[in-house]
Amino acid sequence: MKTKLVIPGLTAGLLIASFLYKPGVITGFQQFYEFIMSGLKDENNIKIILFLYMFTGLIGMMKFTGGIKGFVEAASSKISSKKGALMLTWFSTLGTFSAPSFRIVTVAPIMKALLNKVKITPQELGFVIETTATPIIVLMPIATAFVGYMSSVVQLSIRAEGIEGDGYRLFLQSIPYNFFSISIILIGFYLSFFHDRKKPATDAGNPEKKLDDKWEDCHPAVAKELPSKPFNLALPLGGVILLTLLLTYWSGFEKGFTSPVNAFIEADVLDAMVFALLTTVLFTFLLYLFQRFSLKELVRFFIEGGNDMMPVIVLLTVVWGLAASAEALGFSEFVTANLDWIPALFVPPVLFLVGAFISYFIGSSWGTWGILMPLGVSLGNSTGTDLPLVIGAVFASGTFGAFSSPLSDNTNTIARILQLNPMTYAKFKLGPALIGAGTAAVGYFIISFVI
Template sequence: MDTSWFSIIPFLVVIPVAIYTKQVLPALFLGLLVGAYLMDPTILGGIQTMFVYVVQALIDTNNIKIVVFLYAFSGLVGMVKMTGGIRGFVEKAAERIQTRKQALVLTYVSTLGTFIAPTFRFVTIAPIMRALLKKVKMTTAELGFVIETTATPVIVLIPVATAFVGYMVSIIQIATQNQGVNVDPYSLFIQSIPFNFFSIVTILLGIYLSFFHHSRKKSTAPTQIDEDVEDEEDWHECHPAVDKELPIKPFNLLLPLVLVIGFTLFLTWYDGFTQGYGFFESFIQADVLDAMVVALLITVLLSMAFYLLQRFKLDELISGFINGGNDLMSVILLLSVVWGLSSITDDLGFSAFVTAHAGWIPQMFIAPLIFIFGAAVSYFIGSAWGTWGILMPLGISLAVVGDVSLPLVVGAVFASGAFGAFASPLSDDTNTIAKILGLSVIEYAKYKLKPALIAAGITTVMYVVVTFIF
């Protein structure tokens, strides 16, 4: 009797529970628990099995590196906030911006230095725009939309020095390992970037609306800029990172960014160089995860020394680092559950089940269906990371069974999560930008939904067309 169908039961639990509760972590945990009891259906056996799988995931060498990277990265951001790096950047930029075009150009150019994470983008750019609302001549919702098109859609396409890249490579790694696919996960991630069509289309849409679109009728977007605009000083209260009590030190932001990017690129090249590869091939063949972790740790130490020279107290710097790192503990917990769930479903025979029952799906529909299904899930749960963790094993399995390009399907999975992060009223992106700009979350989400659906429609067509080519 084929019992591999048991392997889909955890997913049949996770997806509806996540959509109903609008909470990803409890849904994944419940799916993990159900999978554990399917493995060992005794009173204590299920709990013990779940514990074993999570521990095995956490002691994996690459997984530990990712946990260290995420915690240290968030800790570095915590020190940058505490030492006034973000407030300093916002203050200096706001002083120099005088026109709408300058403000919008700054929004795009600043991506080069603030692509660490979406929230990081929001707390460096949105307060500047809030301080310049009267000059920008856009509705607040239109402004928020433009800012968001330079956040998650851009960050998911950047292969180094972001809070996303370690997680994205990790879920590719475990999904390919479970499927028995011998491929370097980082290389596969790089190859998938051009196929994250939703992010690319959304960026282009943002550029069009910023610089080329001129509406002939008054916008119906919520909160008009010319209506009851708050005093410019009010923007200091929109986020703790730009609080008036913090010092104004823009170099406390710029130096860590230069260091982490520079060291990451250098150590990536150096690792490949020591293996005997040429300049360009070194970046492809290197152990990028190792390079990113080491570069980040060096940056943390040098940044802390730089802050100490400015007479910041060591205990305050350590507290800022720990508080920043702790902000990402929920993500680290999410990762450990995703790792455990993927391993359990693989041992239950998930790959065998997909191989036996998914052959009827036409090849040309696999990538677009993965995107549409993932976009629906991510919209209702509001989490790109949760969507990726749930869908990547399914996407890799379907790609192998249907003989579809792996980079194409991986790109479709990442695109589906990006849709939810951008469009969902439950996403951190939507809620953070709405709070900083003083918008109603629901009204702002409704405003974004139409262009997001247009971008999703274009994306779906592109997946169908590209499938024929590949």
């Protein structure tokens, strides 16, 4: 909270844990290295890193070949009303749910081009776009940049507790308990189609500043010099989704589960996602080469796109090391011995509120999950609280910060594209976000009575 930076904070925690476990200058730093390497030696963790790098690399190629710009141009030329713009925002989620940043840079420029044509303010449009970004994406069970990480932090946490189970399956079971995401989606839907606020389209930080209606160059993905080829987005993205579904089903089918539902539950989802993405990337290279794009440039943009994910990969590496250090220091035993007196009724709502506070001040859902999930699973296990409910509460708390924090990447990306003042825009979102958070907290109290 002091530095507003997640990675240095987590690294400081890991260094302290290393020196607590093995005091001494040399032994402490050696243990720090061993904790870091423990996560990188895990096969599933390497698959997650590979998936994240290839996914953002694929988006980098989409940008270079005009896929994102083509989608923006095609959509902006056909929408001329507020209702049409908002319907496009919601329906476009079906094709852009892979990552919040990807969704924002494909939808926000369209909205920017339409703001002076429709009766809606840029901050209201930004709110609707963000409502259909992270809150929806965290509920998606496949083909997103979030699934691998969310399953990973759950798997690490249950492994530290000695709990038998599968992280992905617990993630699936926790989806209905992400009450903040569900609440803010409903609020966003109401504001989109049932709330009429007649105000001129002005900057949230400067009411006298007229919004520029040009969408070119509002983000590098839609720069003027890029070509406009919407199929260069639709085909690769559709291929990833379709192949992931088919390979996930096939993975479960090979294990003897013919029912689609059982096949999906029992499948090796991470393997299917990585294989589907790798196959799509290879065919996408061929598709773009057939269009006479330079192989050298394709490789450069793929690597540049993948490198955009390096801060997240570093974050993951530190989180995995911190999980190993917490296990070595007996974190789960400490929680079981000292905190099992807490009534199960209070565990989910308190975890959600504490996590929402943390995530607002660090602006990172992934950082919040990495910090809070081990504690949540330990508390849930020691108090007998339903684990999917606890996991859902932790995921909901991180989603709150990613949506509402002025430090969030999503907030600042939207503000840059729509020419908003980030702090003023964040304050505008905070009211509905707090309503959603209050609704979620009450929901956790009520559901704790029932389960």
